[in-house]
Amino acid sequence: MTTPPPPSPQDRPHDRLKDRLKDRSELGVSALLLLLGVLVLTDALTLDVDLTARGPVGPATVPLVVGCGLLVVAVLLALDVLHGGRGEAEGGEDIDLDAPADWRTVLLLVGVFLGFAVLIGPLGFPVSGALLFWGAAYALGSRHPARDPLIAAVLSLLTYGVFDRLLGVPLPGGPLMGVL
Numbered sequence: 007m008t009t010p011p012p013p014s015p016q017d018r019p020h021d022r023l024k025d026r027l028k029d030r031s032e033l034g035v036s037a038l039l040l041l042l043g044v045l046v047l048t049d050a051l052t053l054d055v056d057l058t059a060r061g062p063v064g065p066a067t068v069p070l071v072v073g074c075g076l077l078v079v080a081v082l083l084a085l086d087v088l089h090g091g092r093g094e095a096e097g098g099e100d101i102d103l104d105a106p107a108d109w110r111t112v113l114l115l116v117g118v119f120l121g122f123a124v125l126i127g128p129l130g131f132p133v134s135g136a137l138l139f140w141g142a143a144y145a146l147g148s149r150h151p152a153r154d155p156l157i158a159a160v161l162s163l164l165t166y167g168v169f170d171r172l173l174g175v176p177l178p179g180g181p182l183m184g185v186l
Contacts, residue, residue: 043076130180135162
């Protein structure tokens, strides 16, 4: 009595579907871009803005352009994938794809962003922004105790000045409100 050979991967429907989906995984990125484009357009079209008071270019102009661009890129990517296009493998990257994730860095960055969100109210943007910039630099590996806080303070003050003074976007000044 002879036993039949095991079924080949082409004979198993589950494996055929898996192979087909593996070749078309970029469709997920296309679907995400499409969803994001629809979200941006919906948000832009539902803005409560009096266009006659603002002129022809209002606050919805840039989101409309970005949303339309996202939809166009999503459709072009989907068409490319359906016609056999594939993304390049990450052969040129200078990283070890088998190395585990650096969770310490990720957790430090999450802590820095959460700290910024908590401190921006009581301390204001200049101080909490400086802590954000310094903390992100530290989490990403910079270890210059004299230079990093100085650069962080300058970046935070420049950002505050550009947004609050030049662009008219009010940022909380905190205890430095009277000084800045």
